[in-house]
Amino acid sequence: xxxxxxxxxxxxxxxxxxxxxxxxxxxxxxxxxxxxxxxxxxxxxxxxxxxxxxxxxxxxxxxxxxxxxxxxxxxxxxxxxxxxxxxxxxxxxxxxxxxxxxxxxxxxxxxxxxxxxxxxxxxxxxxxxxxxxxxxxxxxxxxxxxxxxxxxxxxxxxxxxxxxxxxxxxxxxxxxxxxxxxxxxxxxxxxxxxxxxxxxxxxxxxxxxxxxxxxxxxxxxxxxxxxxxxxxxxxxxx
Numbered sequence: 001x002x003x004x005x006x007x008x009x010x011x012x013x014x015x016x017x018x019x020x021x022x023x024x025x026x027x028x029x030x031x032x033x034x035x036x037x038x039x040x041x042x043x044x045x046x047x048x049x050x051x052x053x054x055x056x057x058x059x060x061x062x063x064x065x066x067x068x069x070x071x072x073x074x075x076x077x078x079x080x081x082x083x084x085x086x087x088x089x090x091x092x093x094x095x096x097x098x099x100x101x102x103x104x105x106x107x108x109x110x111x112x113x114x115x116x117x118x119x120x121x122x123x124x125x126x127x128x129x130x131x132x133x134x135x136x137x138x139x140x141x142x143x144x145x146x147x148x149x150x151x152x153x154x155x156x157x158x159x160x161x162x163x164x165x166x167x168x169x170x171x172x173x174x175x176x177x178x179x180x181x182x183x184x185x186x187x188x189x190x191x192x193x194x195x196x197x198x199x200x201x202x203x204x205x206x207x208x209x210x211x212x213x214x215x216x217x218x219x220x221x222x223x224x225x226x227x228x229x230x231x232x233x234x235x236x237x238x
Contacts, residue, residue, distance in 0.1 A: 001219075002138075003041040003161070003200025004212045007098055008034050009135050010091065010220045012189055014227070021182045023083045027075060027133065028175040029182045033189035035172045037197025038165040044201035048158030053148035055116040057159060061166050063120045067127020068167035072174035075132045088231050091224040094135030099217055101139040106146065114147045123163075130167030131174075138164045157204075 002008035009030050016026035016033075051057055075083075122144050130137040138160045145156055175181050204212070 001200070001216060002034060002038060002164075003044075003197050004204045004207070004216070007094065007136055007216055007220050008037070008193075009133070010094070010223045012193075014223055015189070016182070016185055019185050021185060022080045023087060024075060024078060024080050025180050025182055027083065028072075028171075028178075028180040029186040030189075031134065031168055032172050032175060032181050033186045034193050034197075035165070035168045036190055037193035037195075037200075038161065038168055040194050040197035041201040042158075042161045042165050044198055045158035045161050048155060049162060050159070052119070052145045052156065052159055053116070055119050055148065057162070059116075059120060060123050060159070060163055063123040064127040064130070064163045064166045065170050067124040067129075068131035068170040069174060071128040071131025071133075071167070072171035073131075074128070075171075076174070076178050076180060084231060088224065088227040090133045090135060091220070091227055094133075095217070095220045095224045097136035097139045097143075098220055101136065101143040102146075104143055108143075108147055112147055116148070119144065119148050127167045130164060131171040134164070134167065134171075137167065161201075 001011060009027075012030040012033055013026055016029050017023060021029055049057060052060060123141070126137055126140055126144070129140070141160050141163060142156050145159075
């Protein structure tokens with residue numbers, strides 16, 4: 001999912017919670033588990049790496065790394081109860097980004113153009129989101145870059161994959177140092193994510209975008225609804 005359209009955490013995070021991992025630690029473990037898959041996808045897309053408009057890839061990477069570290073620290077400072085409360089809303093934001101992010105980016109691109117300094121500021125904010133949760137952050141990056149770069153959006157997949165991995169890289173280091181990772185579950189998911197990350201990038205070169213989009217949106221919408229029911233239904237029943 002991450003290699004094809006984003007949203008892989010919609011699968012990994014609920015699976016870890018269902019396995020009994022507390023929500024904050026499940027989110028940290030999910031980030032660690034999906035990280036090698038993201039690196040594999042970035043390697044598969046390496047031929048397309050380059051600047052985004054007038055902004056160098058190095059500057060974007062630095063902004064993303066700083067934001068990713070801040071987001072990871074913010075997650076570690078969040079209690080499990082607070083994260084459980086906000087998680088359905090994070091999933092909803094990610095689902096809406098997957099559903100409408102590209103269309104919104106195209107609509108904004110037709111009306112506005114932003115400068116490189118503004119892109120770096122937004123990239124830092126997306127890095128924070130990526131380090132904290134990260135669902136559909138790649139789609140958000142592409143939508144924002146569309147205001148700067150007139151290239152075909154598909155050609156932005158390579159920098160998107162690399163910078164999502166950059167946010168995850170600094171978050172992974174932070175979570176490991178903080179002992180926030182549940183290793184048995186994480187290692188099992190990590191091995192499969194490496195295969196899926198590389199294989200997904202290869203499938204993405206050939207598969208129908210319509211089929212990929214429909215399948216991704218169906219999965220993310222159902223999971224988001226399930227978490228809203230899980231979190232808020234008990235309170236409503238009482």
